[in-house]
Each structure stands twice: as C-alpha cells, then as structure tokens.
Amino acid sequence: MITSSRRSTLLSGFLSGLYALLPGVKPVVAKPFDRKKTLVVAINADPVGIDPAMNRAEPIGSEIIINIFDTLVVASSDDSTQVEGRLAANWSISPDGLHYSFTLVKNVYFHDNTPVDAQSVKFSIERTRRLNPFAKSSFIKIRNIEVVDSLTVDFYLSSPVPFFLSLLGQPHAAIVSPQAVRSLGEDFSRFPVGSGSFRFQRYKPEVGLTLTGNPAYFRGRPSIDRLVYSIITDASTRHMELERAEIDICQQNAQLSALSMADIQSFSSNPDIKIIEKSSQILRQLEFNNLRTDGPVSDIRVRKAITHAIDYDGLVHHILAGTVDRVYGPLPSVSWAFTHEIRSSSPDYSPAKARALLHEAGWVSYQKKLSLITFEGSFWAAVATFIQSNLAAVGIDVTIEQMEFPSLRARHIAGMFDMALDGREPWYSDPDAHITIGYLSTLARSAMTFRMPADQHLDNLIRVAQSEQKEDVRKSLYDQIQRTVLDRVPAAYLFTNKIIIFQRREVEGLVVRTTPPLNEYWSVVKKDGSQ
Numbered sequence: 001m002i003t004s005s006r007r008s009t010l011l012s013g014f015l016s017g018l019y020a021l022l023p024g025v026k027p028v029v030a031k032p033f034d035r036k037k038t039l040v041v042a043i044n045a046d047p048v049g050i051d052p053a054m055n056r057a058e059p060i061g062s063e064i065i066i067n068i069f070d071t072l073v074v075a076s077s078d079d080s081t082q083v084e085g086r087l088a089a090n091w092s093i094s095p096d097g098l099h100y101s102f103t104l105v106k107n108v109y110f111h112d113n114t115p116v117d118a119q120s121v122k123f124s125i126e127r128t129r130r131l132n133p134f135a136k137s138s139f140i141k142i143r144n145i146e147v148v149d150s151l152t153v154d155f156y157l158s159s160p161v162p163f164f165l166s167l168l169g170q171p172h173a174a175i176v177s178p179q180a181v182r183s184l185g186e187d188f189s190r191f192p193v194g195s196g197s198f199r200f201q202r203y204k205p206e207v208g209l210t211l212t213g214n215p216a217y218f219r220g221r222p223s224i225d226r227l228v229y230s231i232i233t234d235a236s237t238r239h240m241e242l243e244r245a246e247i248d249i250c251q252q253n254a255q256l257s258a259l260s261m262a263d264i265q266s267f268s269s270n271p272d273i274k275i276i277e278k279s280s281q282i283l284r285q286l287e288f289n290n291l292r293t294d295g296p297v298s299d300i301r302v303r304k305a306i307t308h309a310i311d312y313d314g315l316v317h318h319i320l321a322g323t324v325d326r327v328y329g330p331l332p333s334v335s336w337a338f339t340h341e342i343r344s345s346s347p348d349y350s351p352a353k354a355r356a357l358l359h360e361a362g363w364v365s366y367q368k369k370l371s372l373i374t375f376e377g378s379f380w381a382a383v384a385t386f387i388q389s390n391l392a393a394v395g396i397d398v399t400i401e402q403m404e405f406p407s408l409r410a411r412h413i414a415g416m417f418d419m420a421l422d423g424r425e426p427w428y429s430d431p432d433a434h435i436t437i438g439y440l441s442t443l444a445r446s447a448m449t450f451r452m453p454a455d456q457h458l459d460n461l462i463r464v465a466q467s468e469q470k471e472d473v474r475k476s477l478y479d480q481i482q483r484t485v486l487d488r489v490p491a492a493y494l495f496t497n498k499i500i501i502f503q504r505r506e507v508e509g510l511v512v513r514t515t516p517p518l519n520e521y522w523s524v525v526k527k528d529g530s531q
Contacts, residue, residue: 037225040247042238051189052174053127056134062171063518069174069194078514083165097160097469104151108218110177111199118153123178138167160467166428197222197522223525250502260500261321276501280514281332284423286492291451296366297418303489305357307347309394319386324495330485332496337431337478354394369397374421376402412448427516431478450490458484
C-alpha cells in the first residue's frame with residue numbers, strides 16, 4: 001500500500017514537460033506542498049473521461065472536467081430548470097425555440113493563453129457530437145452552429161428542446177482549446193486544456209491527479225492553489241486519513257460503492273469532521289429485462305409480485321439507515337415534474353399479494369432461478385442480498401452476480417439477465433434526463449435503459465413532452481408518462497441516494513450540487529490552522 005507520505009511525495013513531483021508542446025503555455029513549476037493552500041479530495045478509483053468529448057457521465061472524470069473547463073451555462077440551483085451564464089454573458093431564444101444566440105464573456109482565455117471565442121464553442125460542441133456517442137441524445141437536434149463574430153455564436157435546432165440550455169451545462173458540453181486539441185492530438189485526453197479555475201498538472205494511475213489554481217481565471221483566482229484527487233480504494237483508509245487531516249474531503253464518488261452508515265455514526269461525534277447530506281435525483285431501481293418475450297419476467301403478474309415482495313421501508317430505514325429516500329416511480333420526488341398522487345398507486349410491501357400473483361401466474365411451472373446483476377461494492381451487495389432474501393420469502397430463488405461497470409454495461413445492453421440492480425444519475429435538471437433515455441422504446445438497446453418494448457402510446461407521450469415549451473403542459477404530460485410507466489411495471493423503484501460528503505472543519509465554501517452530483521472547488525477556502 002502507498003503510504004500517505006509517499007503519496008505526498010509523488011503528488012508534489014514535477015511532470016509538466018508535455019505542456020512545452022503547446023505554444024503559450026508556461027510549465028507548471030512545482031512548489032512546496034502547502035497544506036493550507038491545498039485541497040485533497042479522496043476518490044475511490046482512477047478517473048475516466050477527463051476530456052469532454054470522451055466523457056460518458058463517469059462521476060470522477062466529470063467532476064474533474066467541471067474544474068478544468070467551463071461550459072456556456074450552469075444550473076442555477078438543484079430544484080430549478082433555470083440556468084445562469086458562465087462563458088455566456090447573455091443569450092436570446094427565438095419564439096419558436098429553434099434559434100439560440102449566445103454572446104460570450106470578453107477577455108476569457110484558455111490555459112494555453114488562446115482566447116475563448118465563438119469559434120472555440122463551435123469547435124468543442126461539434127467535436128463532442130462527432131466523437132461521443134453518449135452525447136448523441138443531448139445534441140441530436142442541433143441542426144447547425146454558426147459563428148456570427150468573435151463573441152457571438154448561434155445554435156439552430158431541428159425542433160424545440162425546452163431544456164436545451166440545461167444540456168449545454170453538462171460536463172461533455174465543456175469548451176476546449178482548439179489549439180491544444182490540434183497540437184496534442186490523442187494526448188489531449190491525458191493533458192486537457194480548458195479555461196476553468198484549475199489547470200491540469202499531472203496524473204499518475206493508482207495514485208492521483210493534481211490540478212493547480214488558475215491565477216488568470218476570469219471569475220477570480222481560486223483561494224486554493226492546488227487541488228489533489230487522491231486515489232484511496234479502501235473505505236477504512238479513507239476514514240482514517242480524513243481523521244488525520246491527510247485528506248480534506250471524502251465525496252460522493254466513494255459513497256455510492258461503499259456503505260456510509262458506520263462513517264456517519266463515527267464522524268457525528270467528531271468535531272473536526274462536517275457531514276453534508278442532501279437529497280438528490282440519483283435514482284436506484286431493480287429493473288426487469290423488459291424485452292424478454294419468454295420466461296418469468298415477461299409475465300406482468302410476476303413483475304408485480306416482485307414489486308410487492310420488497311420491504312421498501314426495511315431497505316431504506318434499516319439496511320441503509322436513512323442514507324437514502326424512498327422513491328415511488330420513474331421520477332424522484334424532488335423533481336419538479338414528480339406526480340405526488342402516484343405514492344398511493346406505487347406498490348406496497350405485501351408478501352401475501354406477491355404470493356397470490358405468483359400463484360395466478362403459475363410460478364411453480366417455471367422451476368428456475370432468476371439472475372440479478374449489479375455493481376461491485378458493499379453498498380450494492382447489501383441491497384442485492386436484502387432483495388434476494390425478500391424474494392426468497394415468497395418462493396423466488398435469485399442468484400446475484402456483482403461485476404465491474406464495463407462488464408455490467410455489456411451484459412445489460414446485450415440483454416443477458418433477468419433483473420438488474422442499478423440506477424440513473426441525471427446530468428441536467430429536467431425529467432427528460434430520466435425519462436427519454438430510460439423508456440423510449442427506440443433507444444431500448446442503445447445503452448443501459450429499461451429495455452422497453454415497442455409502445456406507440458408511451459413513445460408519443462415522451463416525444464411530445466420533449467418538445468413542449470410550456471412548463472404546465474409538460475408537467476401534465478409527465479403526469480401521464482409516470483402513470484403509464486407504472487402500469488407497465490418495468491422495474492421495482494427503490495430509493496434515491498442522498499449525497500453524503502465528509503469534510504474537514506477547516507474547509508469552507510463548498511457548494512454541493514446534486515444535478516449533476518459533482519463539486520466545483522473554485523469557491524472553497526481553508527481556514528487558518530489547517531494541518
């Protein structure tokens with residue numbers, strides 16, 4: 001195991017030689033490791049996708065992106081569809097919703113000292129559209145991007161997208177330096193150049209990634225001189241190093257794979273540790289393979305039985321000790337489009353109903369076990385084994401397979417499972433982030449969706465809701481969508497994870513966002529007396 005002193009030595013080394021390839025970029029000179037000006041964030045795995053054009057909503061890589069790069073706009077708050085400008089000083093939208101014109105902030109520069117201009121915006125979005133299949137659904141309706149002048153760029157859409165501004169605030173919509181991309185080629189994904197509050201310094205696999213404060217940042221220089229992402233795979237080691245002040249923050253990326261209840265109990269009596277908990281739109285569910293045309297899960301009575309066999313309150317309050325909130329359908333209850341009336345129609349815990357439905361479906365004739373695939377980690381193991389026990393109590397045998405994300409993604413897309421325990425983290429604050437990719441039947445095999453069969457009625461509702469510009473009409477459409485989805489029983493909806501962050505008391509100014517569930521560190525300061 002790499003010791004903390006060894007990690008500090010590695011993190012304070014100098015590996016910025018590749019920046020010499022970029023005209024105008026001065027090498028980042030190593031300085032003494034000043035803990036008062038250094039923020040150390042513990043992560044549980046190597047970052048993936050720190051180039052916006054390569055990012056597919058990987059949590060760690062996405063957070064690094066929003067600290068190195070800027071987007072045109074950012075979400076104003078977690079509970080609003082409104083956005084505020086970042087690189088965009090202002091914008092206008094045509095009455096038909098098909099034309100967006102952005103005026104950029106003046107005198108903003110990338111880390112290679114080239115200007116952030118309209119051409120770089122066009123270059124970045126078109127590059128992401130070309131290279132990133134994940135972004136296809138976000139930008140598929142962009143018909144054309146036109147550079148009007150150095151600070152004005154226009155987007156033309158093929159049909160209205162009422163949440164288009166929110167889409168432009170996602171990590172993969174970040175604006176990159178065209179000169180750096182051309183100079184570095186494929187190496188840009190390892191040495192990214194943006195305009196954000198922190199500059200990339202270096203990355204060492206299995207050790208960590210170091211960013212340095214951007215002294216010329218257009219919103220003002222960050223108080224932190226150095227931002228270090230330290231890879232600590234073991235939860236107990238993260239706990240110990242936070243207590244010792246060797247790390248400053250354990251954030252949500254580590255909490256979604258490991259159970260956090262013991263840490264919460266321990267840290268609650270420690271005056272040196274702050275515990276941040278926020279409700280989120282991160283939705284977790286037990287999905288059925290809805291494209292199956294034979295076998296048990298193709299029978300809606302079996303699917304209904306499974307939804308009644310799960311002890312939701314026991315899962316939320318006992319197994320996960322209140323670190324999650326109950327969810328009742330395809331949208332989390334904090335979404336502005338959530339239909340509160342569906343609480344009463346959402347399945348209740350009733351083993352008797354489950355057994356009756358199984359008897360009606362002729363369950364004994366199947367004579368088989370159901371497969372359940374899920375992610376690795378103690379968090380997922382605890383949830384999966386609890387569900388396995390619930391289903392066993394009504395006569396359903398389940399085998400659990402935990403696997404790394406790439407393997408799970410491949411199995412899911414290929415349809416090689418009966419049930420899958422996973423979820424969705426929305427990357428923009430709109431119900432579309434949960435609904436379209438999850439339930440539109442034409443996307444069933446395109447990603448980790450609910451694999452919905454052809455359904456003209458539901459598909460039409462989703463497409464109309466996507467383009468409707470009046471929010472009250474959209475709300476009515478999503479009411480119908482939620483009820484229609486529940487009638488189809490594509491999943492047993494379980495809970496939404498709370499965002500749980502542990503931070504040292506010396507850390508102040510952290511703004512925690514839940515949509516997407518990523519942190520920016522530009523506003524963070526460390527009080528005097530930090531170690």
